[in-house]
Amino acid sequence: MNTLVDVRLLLIEDDLDFARVVKMCLSRGPDAAFEIEVAHNLVQAKACFDATACPCDGDSDTPLPRRFDVVVTDLCVPPHEGAETVRRVKEMAGPTPVVVLTSMVGHDVIAEIVAAGVDDFLGKEEIVGRAGIIRLERALRHAIKNGRLREEVARSKSYTLTLEAQVEMLHDALRQKSGFVSEGACEGRR
Secondary structure: OOOOOOEEEEEEOOOHHHHHHHHHHHHHOOOOOEEEEEEOOHHHHHHHHHOEEOOOOOOOOOOEEOOOOEEEEEOEEOOEEOHHHHHHHHHHHOOOOEEEEEOOOOHHHHHHHHHOOOOEEEEHHHHOHHHHHHHHHHHHHHHHHHHHHHHHHHHHHHHHHHHHHHHHHHHHHHHHHHHHHHHHHHHHHO
């Protein structure tokens, strides 16, 4: 099994006991390499995203925004619930993958949260016991991997657009130069 190394996880859960259990289970699971921060509501979650961390490169004294590798959220986090919770969390998280843990697992709820942009979801009852923690870790691994792939695709698209713009500028410059050469050649013959 691949080990998650130094995964920064934000857990948004209003049930303090459940949050404690998830944190404990992930710290004891087979891939126990999680650095977990817990927020009990969306105000605390926003504060976690707004907090700063020390710069990684050591060359700058400017604090950097704190970055999480994945966000795990309950579907009912005051003052929101359902797809609205997912939308609010996605607004805060940006490109960071979001995994939902919920006890509300109806088809209509699933369709709404998937449409709102959740990367994965599990029923809270699905993460009971060792097999459940392995299932959660697998969902987290996949969400992180897919999130990184999406970021790479976005970087590639941006790079491609930059290259296309540069090629167009070169074509314009060549057309302009060839126009001057053509005009000069005609004037020289007169």
